Amino acid sequence: NRIGPHLGGVVGRTAGTVEGFKYSEAMVQHGKDGLIWNNETLNTYLEDPKAFVPKNKMAFPGLKKPEERADVIAYLDTLK
DSSP: OOSSOOOTTOTTOBTTOOTTOOOOHHHHHHHHTTOBOOHHHHHHHHHOHHHHSTTOOOOOOOOOOHHHHHHHHHHHHHOO
């Protein structure tokens, strides 16, 4: 956990729940509201993070190309 939370096991994890990482209140609330990272939610988030989780502090503009998002999600799914 440095710039962001570790991504091992992100697929299937509740948003905003890695111990030791200081998430934005918005991300923590989305997790409390039931946001689980899966292929669909990751795709939507990676396309436009600020729209998916408003007031999130992550400085990432998103990936506009569907094939790039699919590649990132496929990689994340290999991290355990």
